[in-house]
Amino acid sequence: MTATMNSLNSHQYWESLRTKGFCLPQCQACKEFHFYLRPACPACGSAEIEPVVVSGRGQLYSFSVVYRAPSAAFEKDVPYVVAIVATDEGPHLMTRLVGVKPEDVAIGMRVSVKDWRTSNLPTEHPSIGQAPPLFERAIS
Amino acid sequence: MSLKTGSRRQPLNAAIVGIGESTVGRVPHLDALGLQRMAAVNALADAGLTFADIDGLLTTPIRVENWAMPCGVVSEGLGIQARYLATLDVAGASGVAMAHHAAMAVASGQCETVLCVAGQNMLSFQSRGDAVQKMADAGWAHPDFEAPHGPLVPTLYALAAQRHMHEYGTTPEQLAQVAVTMRENASLNPFAHKKDLISLADVMQSRMITSPLRMLDCALVSDGAVAFIVTTPERARDLRQTPVKLLGHGYGHSHTYIGDYKNVTTTGAVRSGQEAFAMAGLTPRDIDVAQLYDCFTITVLIELEDLGFCAKGEGGHFVQSQGIGLKSPLPVTTHGGLLSAGHPGLAGGMFHLTEGVRQLRGQAQARQVPKTEVVLVHGNGGIIGLHSTLILGKG
Numbered sequence: 001m002t003a004t005m006n007s008l009n010s011h012q013y014w015e016s017l018r019t020k021g022f023c024l025p026q027c028q029a030c031k032e033f034h035f036y037l038r039p040a041c042p043a044c045g046s047a048e049i050e051p052v053v054v055s056g057r058g059q060l061y062s063f064s065v066v067y068r069a070p071s072a073a074f075e076k077d078v079p080y081v082v083a084i085v086a087t088d089e090g091p092h093l094m095t096r097l098v099g100v101k102p103e104d105v106a107i108g109m110r111v112s113v114k115d116w117r118t119s120n121l122p123t124e125h126p127s128i129g130q131a132p133p134l135f136e137r138a139i140s
Numbered sequence: 141m142s143l144k145t146g147s148r149r150q151p152l153n154a155a156i157v158g159i160g161e162s163t164v165g166r167v168p169h170l171d172a173l174g175l176q177r178m179a180a181v182n183a184l185a186d187a188g189l190t191f192a193d194i195d196g197l198l199t200t201p202i203r204v205e206n207w208a209m210p211c212g213v214v215s216e217g218l219g220i221q222a223r224y225l226a227t228l229d230v231a232g233a234s235g236v237a238m239a240h241h242a243a244m245a246v247a248s249g250q251c252e253t254v255l256c257v258a259g260q261n262m263l264s265f266q267s268r269g270d271a272v273q274k275m276a277d278a279g280w281a282h283p284d285f286e287a288p289h290g291p292l293v294p295t296l297y298a299l300a301a302q303r304h305m306h307e308y309g310t311t312p313e314q315l316a317q318v319a320v321t322m323r324e325n326a327s328l329n330p331f332a333h334k335k336d337l338i339s340l341a342d343v344m345q346s347r348m349i350t351s352p353l354r355m356l357d358c359a360l361v362s363d364g365a366v367a368f369i370v371t372t373p374e375r376a377r378d379l380r381q382t383p384v385k386l387l388g389h390g391y392g393h394s395h396t397y398i399g400d401y402k403n404v405t406t407t408g409a410v411r412s413g414q415e416a417f418a419m420a421g422l423t424p425r426d427i428d429v430a431q432l433y434d435c436f437t438i439t440v441l442i443e444l445e446d447l448g449f450c451a452k453g454e455g456g457h458f459v460q461s462q463g464i465g466l467k468s469p470l471p472v473t474t475h476g477g478l479l480s481a482g483h484p485g486l487a488g489g490m491f492h493l494t495e496g497v498r499q500l501r502g503q504a505q506a507r508q509v510p511k512t513e514v515v516l517v518h519g520n521g522g523i524i525g526l527h528s529t530l531i532l533g534k535g
Contacts, residue, residue: 010284035400036285062306062404064298065351066290070276074290082291082350084299084399094286094399102351107306132288 007039008049016051022113022133023051024089035091056113057138058087065102081105085135099136110138149419154243155376155383155535157369158187159494164364164482165333168264172202173217175259175365175484180218183367188380189253194369196224196245196254200234200486203274204265214257224251231521232433233391233528234258235366235489239517240389240530242370252375258487259365271361280523282397294358294436295350296523300404301438302352307405307453310441312352314456316343318437319356319479321465326476328466328506333362333482357437359478359488366490368497376535383535384497387514388422390415395525405453408527409446409518416516416529417448424448427531428512429499430470431492433520434477440464443518444472447529466507474499474507489519493530500534 008025016023024033027041028048040047063083069075081097083105097105098114114134160182162175170178176199184190199214207213210227214220224245230237235258242254262271272292281287281296291299304310320340326332338356346355376383392411395401417423424447432443441455449470450458458464464472475481475495478488496515498504517530 036282036397062299062303064291064295064302064353065348066292066295067347067351068272068292068349070290070292071273077290080290082289082295082299084404086402092400092402094281094289094291094397096289107303132285 007047008037008051010037013037013051017133020051021053022056024054024087024091025049026052033089033091035093054087054089058085058111060097060105060107060109060111061086061092062107063097063105065105083135085111095133095135097136098134111135112138149415151388151419152240152243152247152386153373154246154370155373155385156239156497156532157371157376157379157381157383158183158189159497160184160186160367161331161491161494162259162365164331164362164484166263167261167363170261170363171265172205172207172260172365173213175261175363176214176257176367177218179259179365179367180255180257183255183257183369186381187369189369191219193253194220194255195222196242196251197222198226198228198238198242198254198256200238200258201227201229202258202260203278203485204260204262220255222251224254229486230519230528231526232435232486232489233519233521233526234486235493236517236519236528236530237391238490239368239370239386239493240528243386246370246372253369253371255367255369256490257365257367258490259484260487261363262484263361263363268361282399286397286399292350294353296398297436297438298350298353299398300442300524301436304405304438304441305352308456310456312344313340314441314460315352315357315437316340317459318434318440318464319343321463322434322473322477322479324465325474325507326480329475329481331482332476332480333360333364334480353436353438359435359483360480362482362484364482364484364487366487366494368490368494373535382501384500385533385535386530387533388416388418388420388531390419390529392527393525396522398523398525401525405442407442407446407524409443409520409529412518412527412529413447416531420531422514422531426514427470427516429474429496429509429515430472431474431496431515431517432472433489433492433518434473434479435483435520437479439520439524440472442524443520447516447518466509471509474504474509492519493517496532500532
């Protein structure tokens, strides 16, 4: 294993999402996907991590409908659905489920990533400078 | 993950000899240092010691005032000449971890008597809204990959609760029972922040914050401080109180953030419990009182399961059928916990320890559980991923 010291950084990851579409970090040594982005592969320790375009599909693992915003920036979105998605590629990730009424959300439902490059999104996060990927009910 | 449980770990030769709390609740006339001094003075008086007897100091970070070096601020503020001092942060597990670190310092001869003290003015020095926003921005959710989606800290626990309900049929009533019992215990505790009794309906009709967790499923925000003193068994013999021994201790870390963790209903408490029981040579059946960390109602159900008091998924049924109140077979968090007695930040879990010591000494007054010989104290940090378990017995 090459002792790469230049791990994929968060800025590069977001840039790949913006230019290529929805990616997950993939270890180029053992080919395992992971999330969140880390300086080395949690499975084998290699630092050769690349953002790789994936299906953007998965299953709702858990969710919570938020009725009380943590800060003023989120108040316009209330109530909103914070969710954990089990991606078809394996990693679980936190996201927001949009376009579904809170009472229709159910664990196990199929979901897919929303094309955030063409949509009006609820909230942009100042530290990232773009909205993170959101999910919606999958159209099968 | 293979669990090499405690094969070479031995109990630490040290004793808890003093405990004390500040006034808890809304205490606007005292700052963090004032609260910590009050708790420390009470713990020293309890032990029959003075500040001059203290040669070790442990404290935690605080969130409200700006302390760049908490152990320096506290040591100087209390006039302690420490041969050993540190600021310890194992998140919510810090209270339990402090006892372990203090015992390591004492048992290895680095110092003789350690004051563990922490607390702050979490309620009076900020609005409740500021407290909520500060916690949401503090990094409990991953700053890049989770926080932008807008979770509250309670949302992160709600994700575990929702999944627990889905997998095991856990109900809102079962969660509410935890909150009701904590308030019953707090109503008998002179220093508790909230003492008015609440019903199951009160909990289940309280404001929905982040489903399935309602306002009364969540811990309080309180002013307050806690202190306890650890010394050698030899020194303990001359002091005022019956010493309390550390029989076993363990840590367990299953995950840091909740979003990427693939089994949110089973936690690092499995390992911390196994390590602590192995060191003590005891099993869950030997525990008379379980001082479980209760930042949210769901936390208690998952800890009951992971520590081996009931099977995985049975926590809700356990609470509903046999109860966890003072007269139940396993009284839990007898002082009223973070849900009702008080939660001033990282010091919150120290109340669980001081109450455990009180139960072993037979000094818990109206909350006393008869014939208490062995107490388990459990601290949970982060998003139910960072755990520390301590088993205490009569010295």
